[in-house]
Amino acid sequence: MSDCLFCKIASGEIPADVVATSDTALAFRDIQPRTRVHVLVVPRDHHETLAGMAAVDAQGAADLFTLAGEVAAAEGIADTGYRLISNVGEDGGQEVGHVHVHLLGGQRVGPMVATRG
Template sequence: MDCIFCKIVKGDIPSNKIYEDDKVLAFHDISPEAPIHFLVIPKEHIKSANDINENNSHIISHIFLVINKLVRELNIAETGYRIVNNCGKDGGQTVDHIHFHVLGQRDLKWSPG
């Protein structure tokens, strides 16, 4: 498989890790859009939100628990942050491995388009 995130999980491509356990990996984005911008990815290859099912949905809930932990550690839980998941080409997904961007420490405007 030629998935960049799978290669990061295996350690073939370096990343600036901020959290890792048996299910997920979190690391700083290489092109940050905010002072705090990290990604949380499952270690298991799940292509997109369209591929969440009964067998892997526990990993997605675990990702949100990890996000909760990290935003507290990074002191953005109280000031606010945004969690972004892009799904499919029109949704802006550029890596076919589900991932969640967490952005904070700046005023995030709306609309994202």
């Protein structure tokens, strides 16, 4: 997709602080980190949502989580723990319409809390 930020990062058109790559995915540091370690893992191919991607490319979806695990190990947080989040849609907090998984760790991230309203 020509105007997709993450497609441009995956193709190298826009620079990013890349921490790991695979044939199907790319991991780079979030520019607004929420924890000491905050890495985004994105597929190289454009998909809007993780569920949509899994329906047409189950192996590619699995590769995202494999790369996330490799990054967690490389960042030294695999043993202490980390959180993986994939926001879907506007109500889910998705800000870029390209599948991405947030890898958060390096500190206690606390419980998941939902607000009612």
